[in-house]
Amino acid sequence: MxxxxxxxxxxxxxxxxxxxxxxxxxxxxxxxxxxxxxxxxxxxxxxxxxxxxxxxxxxxxxxxxxxxxxxxAFAIRKRRSQFDGKFVVMLVNTQADEATKMAIDHGEIEIAIFNAALDYIFNNEDGETSYAIGQTNLINIMKDKSAKYTATNAIELAAKFVQEGWLIETSKKKFTVTDLALCELHDSLIEKYGLASVSVREEDDDQPFSISICPACDQIVTMGRKCPGGVVPCHVKFHLNCARRYKIARGSACPNSSCSGVITDEVEPTDRIGLPQEDFRFTLYYQTE
Ligand SMILES: [Zn+2]
Ligand SMILES: [Zn+2]
Known part of the structure; x- marks a missing residue:
């Protein structure tokens, strides 16, 4: 109708x-x-x-x-939330990169802090992706970038990133990227950190590719489940709810043709990132009410 x-x-x-x-x-x-x-x-x-x-x-x-x-430069997008698998409707900025988008509300130092937090989230210094940053590490990044940050105003800036919809805080006191930011920054994150599927990890590879795209919904995964791998390790990662739907629709064989792994969909009780805090989601969705 x-x-x-x-x-x-x-x-x-x-x-x-x-x-x-x-x-x-x-x-x-x-x-x-x-x-x-x-x-x-x-x-x-x-x-x-x-x-x-x-x-x-x-x-x-x-x-x-x-x-x-x-x-x-805006479009309305409907995506499944990687946190609960339910649909979220978003108004996304389709043109600018994150620096341009952030420049409206933030100065140079704050943008540098946000980018350093993204580096940590997608490309940890030991070459592994962490997909989240703890409060202490986030505060340390701020102190590194500018002497003006004390623990108190560092927490205030983190709260600002949360309120603006860039970051979300989880039950484990960690920060990760929101569905909205993942959708808006989709292309620039892939460009910056590379797709895991094209990664050829070699001894001298100091720039590991760390963005995983969920085979079920085509969106970036920062919360989900890794393919356990077959004989060799596998790069495939699913969102938890997507793994469940994928298994029902397409079976449990890993979509990576050179992998003999079997997709599992049990929820990991000790997920290392934790789930979004309910009140923070509330802040994000209803901040003006
Ligand atoms: Zn997915
Ligand atoms: Zn696999």
Whole structure:
């Protein structure tokens, strides 16, 4: 069902402008309320959730057409959250790299700090990817970049990165990259850190390729499960929920044809990153409410 372009489109766009990233279920709830308020006479005929899902898909599609027509550097993207596998709708900046995007709210030192944090997350100094950075290490990076950082204002800057939707704090007091940032920085992260699938690890390779793309959803993995590998180690990594869906749809053989590994999908109880803190997700999604 395609709504004529109007109030609902404006309201959904305003909502996305304010929140940047929002679980689809929340957006669906907002749209349902709006629709029932605006079209009270007809709303009795529209009460199945699937109807509202169709309306929402149509609204997002029309908004994307408008964004392209007006040559705006934004697009609406729907992605599965790597944290819980549920869909998130995001308003992403499609053109600039992270330095340009951050320049609006941050000075040079803060941008350098964010980039150093990304280096740590994707390319740890011992050549391994950690996919998260602990609070102490993040504070040390800040102190390295500028003497003005004390423990207190370093924590404030970390909180700012969280509030702006760049980083998310986990239950293990670690910071990792949000779904929104992974989506926005997708191309620049691959360019900077390289794809693990094309990695040829040699003795003198001082620049290991550390970005893994989930074979099920084509998005970057920072939280998930590594293929246990067959005879030789394997680069394949899945998001946890994606591994589950992939196994059901395509079987448990590793998608890497030279690997004899079997994909497992059990949740690791002692995941070394930890899960996002509920209240931080809340801050990200509802910061203005
Ligand atoms: Zn995935
Ligand atoms: Zn494998």
């Amino acid at each position: 395609q709504l004529p372009y109007g109030e609902i489109h404006h309201a959904v766009f305003q909502f996305l402008l304010t929140h940047k990233a929002i679980p689809e279920s929340q957006l669906l709830h907002v749209l349902t309320r709006l629709y029932q308020t605006l079209f009270t006479a007809e709303h009795d005929a529209v009460n199945a959730e699937s109807v509202y899902q169709d309306i929402l898909d149509g609204v997002l599609e029309s908004l994307n057409v408008k964004l392209i027509a007006h040559k705006l």
